[in-house]
Amino acid sequence: MNGISIDLYSDTITKPTPEMRKFMSEAEVGDEQQKEDPTVNALVQKVCELLEKEDAIFLPSGTMCNQVAFRVHCRPGDEILMDETAHARHYETGGPSALSGACIYPIQGKRGVFSPTQMEEALRPENNHFPRSRVVLVEQTSNLGGGTIWPIETIRNICITAHHRGLACHMDGARLLNAVVATGLTAAAYCLPFDSVWIDFSKGLGAPVGAALAGSREFIREAWRWKHQFGGAMRQAGIIAAGALYALHHNVERIAEDHENARILARGLAEIEGIDVEPIETNLIFFDVSGLHLTAQAFNDLLMERGVRVSILGKTRCRAVTHLDVSRSQVQEALKNIRALCKDLPKRKGGVLEL
Numbered sequence: 001m002n003g004i005s006i007d008l009y010s011d012t013i014t015k016p017t018p019e020m021r022k023f024m025s026e027a028e029v030g031d032e033q034q035k036e037d038p039t040v041n042a043l044v045q046k047v048c049e050l051l052e053k054e055d056a057i058f059l060p061s062g063t064m065c066n067q068v069a070f071r072v073h074c075r076p077g078d079e080i081l082m083d084e085t086a087h088a089r090h091y092e093t094g095g096p097s098a099l100s101g102a103c104i105y106p107i108q109g110k111r112g113v114f115s116p117t118q119m120e121e122a123l124r125p126e127n128n129h130f131p132r133s134r135v136v137l138v139e140q141t142s143n144l145g146g147g148t149i150w151p152i153e154t155i156r157n158i159c160i161t162a163h164h165r166g167l168a169c170h171m172d173g174a175r176l177l178n179a180v181v182a183t184g185l186t187a188a189a190y191c192l193p194f195d196s197v198w199i200d201f202s203k204g205l206g207a208p209v210g211a212a213l214a215g216s217r218e219f220i221r222e223a224w225r226w227k228h229q230f231g232g233a234m235r236q237a238g239i240i241a242a243g244a245l246y247a248l249h250h251n252v253e254r255i256a257e258d259h260e261n262a263r264i265l266a267r268g269l270a271e272i273e274g275i276d277v278e279p280i281e282t283n284l285i286f287f288d289v290s291g292l293h294l295t296a297q298a299f300n301d302l303l304m305e306r307g308v309r310v311s312i313l314g315k316t317r318c319r320a321v322t323h324l325d326v327s328r329s330q331v332q333e334a335l336k337n338i339r340a341l342c343k344d345l346p347k348r349k350g351g352v353l354e355l
């Protein structure tokens with residue numbers, strides 16, 4: 001392969017294990033569009049129990065979960081409130097405007113989390129000049145914010161105010177289960193005040209494909225229309241739903257290991273002069289390399305020569321992610337390589353790598 005032996009690029013890079021593949025290969029299947037795929041139906045049921053919602057829908061990606069939910073909640077000209085760092089704002093190719101005609105109000109939270117007061121200030125007054133505030137989005141955990149966990153009290157207060165003002169509350173729960181494992185609170189407790197919520201199976205859970213969006217029966221009935229329109233209605237999807245089902249049974253509690261590995265990695269990085277590590281709460285470790293006089297790109301290029309990859313999320317900001325496919329010893333190995341890289345740096349000064 002590309003010479004990368006320790007890949008901290010993202011928790012999306014995990015590959016299905018032989019056990020997961022075996023379970024997938026034996027899945028009972030049917031026509032998903034007709035709701036006749038028993039494995040998809042079992043997954044939907046399991047998600048409803050986990051999140052304590054009336055109904056759910058299986059979709060190919062988390063992006064489609066966000067976009068289908070926006071399409072159900074919004075009419076053209078409506079506004080969706082979200083933190084300025086939100087995935088739906090930066091990484092979904094303008095989906096809210098393209099698919100729902102909705103605009104985004106970016107709120108300047110702290111590490112991806114805004115306060116109930118900030119949300120209240122962002123709400124539009126009743127006036128024909130303004131877009132209509134229609135949805136508030138909470139990203140649990142916040143990705144670009146730093147793997148930050150939204151405190152449950154903050155969530156509750158935001159949703160109370162939002163509902164009072166007639167908004168729908170939507171949770172992007174791509175990494176909700178990371179928050180659950182880190183805090184010991186249940187997924188259902190986090191989901192309770194939301195009208196729509198989704199979880200991703202292809203991130204920390206280690207399944208190859210899929211996400212599930214949940215809500216009331218009525219919400220899911222509408223979501224089915226847009227699943228079809230956006231091309232997300234499938235056929236024998238039980239093959240991939242089986243990976244998700246397997247992941248929910250086997251890969252949730254073990255997320256604690258990813259969090260422990262993240263703490264070890266963060267601690268090690270913090271000891272290196274020139275690397276500035278942001279606080280960590282879950283499996284995402286953000287750090288700045290400007291103190292090494294390197295861009296994030298240059299840092300990663302050098303690191304890849306040593307078989308380790310991180311991702312680049314700013315001029316000098318990097319992200320390392322721990323997941324199912326990095327072990328404790330690989331984390332230690334990665335740290336060793338980063339230390340060695342930093343020690344060798346002075347020899348390379350004067351090259352194109354300096355800021």
Ligand SMILES: *Cc1c(COP(=O)(O)O)cnc(C)c1O
Nearest residue numbers: 061062063087139143172174200
């Ligand atoms: C990855 C991610 C998504 C999109 O999920 P995909 O399954 O990659 O489409 C949405 N929101 C957040 C916070 C994410 O990290």
